Amino acid sequence: MERLATYLGYLIDLETSQVETISSTEVEKQTGINAAQFRKDLSYFGEFGKPGVGYNVVDLQNRIARILKIDRDQPVIVLGAGNLGSALVGYPGLREQRFHIVGVFDANEQKIGRRVWELTVRDIRHLREVNAQLMARIAIIAVPASAAQAVAEEAIAAGARALLNFAPIILKVPDRIVVRNVSFLQELAVLSYHLSTDTRK
Amino acid sequence: MERLATYLGYLIDLETSQVETISSTEVEKQTGINAAQFRKDLSYFGEFGKPGVGYNVVDLQNRIARILKIDRDQPVIVLGAGNLGSALVGYPGLREQRFHIVGVFDANEQKIGRRVWELTVRDIRHLREVNAQLMARIAIIAVPASAAQAVAEEAIAAGARALLNFAPIILKVPDRIVVRNVSFLQELAVLSYHLSTDTRK
Numbered sequence: 001m002e003r004l005a006t007y008l009g010y011l012i013d014l015e016t017s018q019v020e021t022i023s024s025t026e027v028e029k030q031t032g033i034n035a036a037q038f039r040k041d042l043s044y045f046g047e048f049g050k051p052g053v054g055y056n057v058v059d060l061q062n063r064i065a066r067i068l069k070i071d072r073d074q075p076v077i078v079l080g081a082g083n084l085g086s087a088l089v090g091y092p093g094l095r096e097q098r099f100h101i102v103g104v105f106d107a108n109e110q111k112i113g114r115r116v117w118e119l120t121v122r123d124i125r126h127l128r129e130v131n132a133q134l135m136a137r138i139a140i141i142a143v144p145a146s147a148a149q150a151v152a153e154e155a156i157a158a159g160a161r162a163l164l165n166f167a168p169i170i171l172k173v174p175d176r177i178v179v180r181n182v183s184f185l186q187e188l189a190v191l192s193y194h195l196s197t198d199t200r201k
Numbered sequence: 202m203e204r205l206a207t208y209l210g211y212l213i214d215l216e217t218s219q220v221e222t223i224s225s226t227e228v229e230k231q232t233g234i235n236a237a238q239f240r241k242d243l244s245y246f247g248e249f250g251k252p253g254v255g256y257n258v259v260d261l262q263n264r265i266a267r268i269l270k271i272d273r274d275q276p277v278i279v280l281g282a283g284n285l286g287s288a289l290v291g292y293p294g295l296r297e298q299r300f301h302i303v304g305v306f307d308a309n310e311q312k313i314g315r316r317v318w319e320l321t322v323r324d325i326r327h328l329r330e331v332n333a334q335l336m337a338r339i340a341i342i343a344v345p346a347s348a349a350q351a352v353a354e355e356a357i358a359a360g361a362r363a364l365l366n367f368a369p370i371i372l373k374v375p376d377r378i379v380v381r382n383v384s385f386l387q388e389l390a391v392l393s394y395h396l397s398t399d400t401r402k
Contacts, residue, residue, distance in 0.1 A: 001394060001398075002391055005390040005391040005393070005394040006387050006391065008386075008390040009384045009386040009388070009389070009390045010371075010384070010387065012369070012390075013370055013386065013387075014371055016346055016370055017346070019371070031382075068390070068393070068394045068397060069394075069397040070393040070394060070397055074389070074393050074396075076389065082288065083287040083288035084284070084285070084288035086284040087283065087284035087285035087288060088385065091369070091385055098389075098390075098393070099386070099389045137396055138393065138396070145217055145218070162393070162395060162396050164385075164388050164389065164392060168213070168214045168217050168292075169214055169218040170214055170215055170218050170220070170231050170232075178392055178396070180388045180392055181232075182385075182388060183210045184289065184292055184383075185209075185210040185213045185214065186206070186209075186210025186211065187365050187381045187383060188299075188300045188339065189207070189209040189210045189213075189269070190203055190206040190207065190210075190381060191364075191379055191381055192206070192269070192271040192275050192299070192339065192363070193205070193269045193270075193271060195339070195363050195379070196271060197202075
């Protein structure tokens with residue numbers, strides 16, 4: 001099922017790239033997802049690409065969103081209004097797609113009250129009261145490593161159940177909380193490894 | 202081998218979190234990497250955690266970096282000096298670790314010449330000449346989706362062999378080029394899926 005969610009994100013990116021149809025072979029080439037696995041996962045839900053044409057990107061996207069029950073809008077809050085937080089608030093995919101960023105928070109007096117795209121930065125000390133209204137269950141952690149654990153705990157206390165963590169630390173959270181880490185270092189390490197094998201060829 | 206690169210990024214994050222030792226059970230809990238797989242992968246290289254103590258984070262990190270031949274500094278260029286590009290240039294893990302951001306480029310006249318942390322934004326039209334000196338083979342694409350394909354092609358023409366793509370599109374590149382996509386949408390889709398299963402429990 002987690003693979004399906006990955007497919008969904010990929011299909012949204014394809015739609016942004018104005019790709020209308022995609023074959024499982026192209027999927028494998030572009031993402032590393034195994035073509036046979038992709039076909040098998042989708043056939044399980046009664047989805048079959050047309051031979052010689054492939055899958056319709058928008059149809060498949062809507063279908064997977066329904067299967068995963070994420071076809072409704074999902075409110076998201078961003079914690080940290082620095083460069084990264086601001087980039088996320090303005091990220092076109094997020095603004096137009098199923099995930100709506102409904103609030104951005106910071107602890108820095110100089111950032112509180114500033115506009116970031118169409119949002120105003122709020123004081124993170126008011127997170128609990130504000131999120132009682134916003135009802136976001138997904139929080140993006142975009143603060144420095146030194147603040148990330150405390151901010152994650154605040155987010156959970158304010159009702160977040162899923163955290164997308166950009167800080168380069170490993171968060172300690174209760175078992176019921178889902179965390180995904182975006183680690184630039186991991187990505188660069190993988191690329192670097194591929195470069196080193198390339199040289200050895 | 203790609204798993205080892207992922208371990209490396211994770212170990213660097215653990216070091217930033219000031220964790221000194223880690224057991225394979227903790228690894229599984231924090232990252233979802235299977236504990237048995239982790240132990241097996243490392244035992245293959247003669248690394249065994251001490252019973253009841255685990256693995257030394259720094260030792261293991263250095264060891265994996267040597268195995269992957271990424272123990273030397275790797276120069277990296279950032280294409281796009283917007284919020285995301287600026288966040289990456291200042292990302293503490295990157296500044297202090299094995300990946301050195303040596304250049305940041307943009308096409309926008311208003312950004313060219315500006316300081317971003319310790320770097321000055323350069324004109325992306327000079328990418329080829331400048332990278333002939335910088336010799337970066339890893340390029341981070343942090344431009345809007347509409348510019349990403351053209352910028353990726355410029356990066357490859359300037360000698361990049363590995364691309365870390367933050368734009369929400371699927372890049373078309375020659376087979377010899379390695380691409381990793383950081384898709385915020387994929388991450389949010391996975392979190393959203395976990396939330397929906399949580400509700401059904």
